[in-house]
Amino acid sequence: MKTNAAVILGAGQEWTVTEIDLAEPQAGEVLVEFTHAGLCFSDEHLRHGGLGELPAVGGHEGAGIVRAIGPGVTGLAVGDHVAASFIPTCGQCEWCVTGHSNLCTQSANIPGGADRSKYRFSLEGDLISANCGLGTFARHSVVSERTVIKVDPSIPLSVVAVASCGVLTGWGAAVHAGEVSTGDVVLVLGAGGVGINAIQGARLAGAKEVILVDTNPAKLESAQSFGATRTFTSMDDATEYARQASGVVEGADVVIVCTGNTTEPIVTAAYSALGKRGRLVLAGMSQDVFDKNVQLPGTQLIFKEQTIKGTIYGSCNPRRDVPLLLDLYKRGLIKLDELVSKEYSLDDINQGFEDLRSGKNLRGVVAHG
Structure with a gap:
């Protein structure tokens, strides 16, 4: 299938919004329609070439809806609302089983740590990576079931998007790390x-x-x-x-x-x-x-x-702490709606990052329309 995405073609370049190819989900993978993606400084670091392979589809903070599942997927179903988790939780490595899943050994965001056999995006016939194995700056992405977390469908997906990274990182930096x-x-x-x-x-x-x-x-x-x-x-x-x-x-x-x-x-x-x-x-x-x-x-x-x-990811266990934070939001104990200063179309993503760099926004969000 085809999907629109914001891509970094080389270090220091601006985001290029273009149509790219997306392969079908394989075993253990799901097709997600990302409705919202947060604009985070980590993607700015990626743009400068210091945080992962380029070219790449950007975006690691986001939320969306599962549209298809691959063989062997049991924890998710078509129609589920999900939050992106930029570090997977395999549930099997030493870090996951000891309660430190933010350090899961299957993390795809470490420089040189990507597995090209798992790339699902391609541009003009060449495979390209997805930031942190997610690529939320694409309207659709095929990701491992381990990198998305099922959430309460009553919560706005724009809120879920910011909770998936920035909220967890800051909150956990105080509560867990500090x-x-x-x-x-x-x-x-x-x-x-x-x-x-x-x-x-x-x-x-x-x-x-x-x-x-x-x-x-x-x-x-x-x-x-x-x-x-x-x-x-x-x-x-x-x-x-x-x-x-x-x-x-x-x-x-x-x-x-x-x-x-x-x-x-x-x-x-x-x-x-x-x-x-x-x-x-x-x-x-x-x-x-x-x-x-x-x-x-x-x-x-x-x-x-x-x-x-x-601290990475606020030393949080995302499968536990994303739902926990969203529950705090529902009970009025933390503010999440107020974090979203402005929504941008995908075509305006470069302006969104300029506003981030200049300090205009707490959080800008791309709304895939």
Whole structure:
């Protein structure tokens, strides 16, 4: 079959919207009509050539409807509403069976980790990859049943789309990786889709202060509506406030870095706000995913018993946590509708990413019309 898709043909190029070929689902695969796809900085990293093979169909955050199933698929049926999961959950590897399915060994998003035998897209006869094995920037995609999660059909698919990556990553960075608890002082760097949801996670976990730092003043007011207790454009001012608020800890209990391009100066500044026994969580990637952007005083880590932790997918188990977050949404405990700043057509995807880079949107969403 044919389908429209946004493709990156080479590193640094803009998205090309074109018609491509899509093979039928094979064993263990499903055909999904993606109705919505989130615009995430990870796809911006892919565009620059640092996060997977090119050319590629973009998109790893999304939601849609199962339209066909391949042989052997038992957990999904035609008509099911699903959320994309950019890391699969095979349920068999050591990471999955020990409760760390965000590290599943079948992950397709690591550079050089793709299996060409599983490519279902092709362009002018040449096989092309799908970002994270998904390719949600295509109206239709054939994916492994392990990379989609059945969800409540009463929830709008635009909401499900943003919950499938950015919400889970930010919320989990606070709840799972940062282990925020009642009375903690939490500082979040970056008020994009991940940072805003780190704020929501910290608030739900009982933090007494949730401090947000972002250089874009326009984002500060919206951060307060999601639960930030104080907002700053200056890291120095935020650090000083965290030290005053923390008392004997002399800094934040948890600092969560959610910046779109996490550089060494950002990590160093984040560490400067950390108190004794504090947890520094890195949830935002660098543009060059191999950049050595952590250079910290190790002996001070010893003296203060501090921890530095990376987190992928918010250290969540997506099959458990996507439905959990959507249930919190239905009960009015977290905001998801308000995350979608603007919907774009697929033809306008380059404008959507320009708005993301310039900080206009919390989350832009492509609505496949």
